Amino acid sequence: NAGVTQTPKFRVLKTGQSMTLLCAQDMNHEYMYWYRQDPGMGLRLIHYSVGEGTTAKGEVPDGYNVSRLKKQNFLLGLESAAPSQTSVYFCASSYPAGGLDEQFFGPGTRLTVL
């Protein structure tokens, strides 16, 4: 099993450009999450999904959109990138234990917005 994978691993964008980050998991998990991690801030939840076709806002959703068209994939979109979105983005997935169970993380995407 590959677990949770993320594409791309690194990306540099100019302000105003758009991009999509792809997360895939092969563990048949119902729940998937997108986090950003910044120095001194810890992991902050952007959006999450409790199942195929459903999404919900997390702690810091502004400037991001998500889609969960297939159970195994969770996409994070930046429509118009801003320097404040420079961060490391982690995707995670978990069993459907009401959102309280262990989360498995992907290797991260390092995004720089100039």
Add this chain to the structure above:
Amino acid sequence: RKEVEQDPGPFNVPEGATVAFNCTYSNSASQSFFWYRQDCRKEPKLLMSVYSSGNEDGRFTAQLNRASQYISLLIRDSKLSDSATYLCVVGGLTGGGNKLTFGTGTQLKVEL
């Protein structure tokens, strides 16, 4: 007040030492508790879950005090390979549903 608070460190300890990390959380309705480990520029990985009765996994011991809303992690006989950032994680009802809340982490450096 942060939902999950940790001393950021760094804790610099010699190999073989015993080191303890503490964490406090603000949501009294929290239901699940974990310690994650994060190596530099890598993803967080579960180190151990924390149970009310306390639990041990080899050199690692975790304790939970619900009354004080306090979690601890004890590492005995530290190894160089234990150098990492340790994240305290608490699960509970926040905002629109159950979620995990991550502390900012405590950095451990084990030295020769």
